[in-house]
Amino acid sequence: MSLTAIAYRWHERQLQPIEFVQKLKLDELLGIERQKDAVVQNTRQFVAGKPANHVLLTGARGTGKSSIVKALLTEFAPQGLRLVEVAPHDLLQLPEVMAPLxxxxxxxxxxxxxxxxxxxxxxxxxxxxxxxxGIEEPAENVLIYATSNRRHLMPQTRSDNAEYQWIDEELHPGESTEEKNSLAERFGLWLSFPAFTQDQYLDVVRLHLKRLNHALWDEETEKLALRWALNRASRSGRVAQQFARDWAGRHAS
Known part of the structure; x- marks a missing residue:
């Protein structure tokens, strides 16, 4: 099979090349320096053929989890990194995905x-x-990077709490909870993304406005940006970008 693209989508049991790859830059992802440094170092080891870990990125929506993965491709594609997007419902086909790689x-x-x-x-x-x-040796040139808004990847139910037991003065979770947590623990690198502070949110708004050639910033713009976030009950990179697009569109000459 010819694999000449830098990004693919697994669809209908085959790798489909992505022609128009979204290009994001790592230095444009603000407020997540610690997480960014960790995943960049892991990926640098990986593309160099050194040991590296599977990565789980969890936390608040719109805080840059997916953007980091896309920006890694921009940074490391010249060094041989390739990205394959696999939908969660296609995970049963992972052996088929990995075989041609x-x-x-x-x-x-x-x-x-x-x-x-x-x-x-x-x-x-x-x-x-x-x-x-499993029995088959894992592919040395393949890692899994997953993002999730759930810290434990699986829903926590009331019945899970009922399974907790006190044993020798220690509280022990039941089998269901252990099963749920064990999946997340299989990722060697586990990074959490908290919601943005107000200052971090405003920094990202200014960045997006600058990228849209609207670098002018004043008290009124800041007030509108904060109101936009309040109306959506979220301060995140995604919300910041949406405000910047709305503001830049309204003020375009």
Whole structure:
């Protein structure tokens, strides 16, 4: 199989090249320096053929989890990094996804966005096998980078709490909770993304306005940006970008 693109989408049991790849730059992702440094270092090791870990990015929506993964491709594609987008419902097909990638000189990150699984979901077993390896040796040139708004990837239910037991003065979770937590623990690098502070949010608004050639900033613009976030009950990079587009569109000459 000819694999000449830098990004692919797994669809209908085949790798489909993505012609128009979104180009994001790492230095334009603000407010997440600690997380960015960690995932960049892990990816740098990976593209250099050194040991590296699967990555789980969890936390508040719109804070840059997906953007980091896309920006990694911009940064490391010249060094052989390739991105393969795999939908959560296609995780059962992971062996088929990995088969044509194994042994190639490129380094592939399987990108699973907005991932969570329901109780007893077969995808849970498939992902665990891919992360830890089954009988088959894991592909040395493939890693999984997953993003999720859920810290534990699986919903926590009232019945889970009922399974907790006190044993020798220590509180122990039940089997259901252990099963849910064990999936997240299989990712060697686990990074949390908290909601933006007000200052971080405003910094990102200014960045997006500058990218849209509207660098003018005054008290009125700041007030409108804060009101925009309040109306959406969220301060995030996504909300900042949406405000910048609205403001720049209204003031375009």
């Amino acid at each position: 194994r042994g190639r000189p490129e380094r592939y990150v399987l990108y699973v966005d907005d991932f969570s699984v329901a109780n007893n979901d077969p995808a849970l077993t498939a992902l665990k096998t891919a992360l830890d390896g």
